[in-house]
Amino acid sequence: MRNEQEVLNAAKPFTGIPDAPFPTPLPHDRAIDRAQDLRPLEAPPALEPSVPHEVSPEIKKAMLAAAYAQLMIDRLAALQNEEVTKYTGISRVELGLRVWNAPMAEVAKRLGIKKHVLMRICKLFEVPTPPKGYFNTSFANRPIRWTRVVVGG
Numbered sequence: 001m002r003n004e005q006e007v008l009n010a011a012k013p014f015t016g017i018p019d020a021p022f023p024t025p026l027p028h029d030r031a032i033d034r035a036q037d038l039r040p041l042e043a044p045p046a047l048e049p050s051v052p053h054e055v056s057p058e059i060k061k062a063m064l065a066a067a068y069a070q071l072m073i074d075r076l077a078a079l080q081n082e083e084v085t086k087y088t089g090i091s092r093v094e095l096g097l098r099v100w101n102a103p104m105a106e107v108a109k110r111l112g113i114k115k116h117v118l119m120r121i122c123k124l125f126e127v128p129t130p131p132k133g134y135f136n137t138s139f140a141n142r143p144i145r146w147t148r149v150v151v152g153g
Helices: 004-015 028-037 057-088 092-101 104-111 115-124
Strands: none
Touching (some): 092 115
């Protein structure tokens, strides 16, 4: 078995620790003298003139387009949520959670609508649904996509 010194020597290239031993602490009066010798911090170097201070117009245009696209996605999600709430009485997220935690027929029965109507709502408003046979497999073998969360209300 290797001794402790061999292990420390083998680990030295990876730690970045210099070969010199740790410095001994200075007496209190010498520590004060040494603190006076310390130089003030230097100012950071100035930026090179080749570094741009603003992004290019192409990048600005792409950023604006991405922000506009995100606004459109958020608006679409809000409209879908309104429609799902109108037909089922619950939000789109809650519907997704219910569909992934119980069979479609059971969810439809609890909502007071028919199964095929619930399937159509999920398809129209892009609510993810589990594949066929999802609830016939054991719980351990199911792919987890939506998890149960506490929904206020």
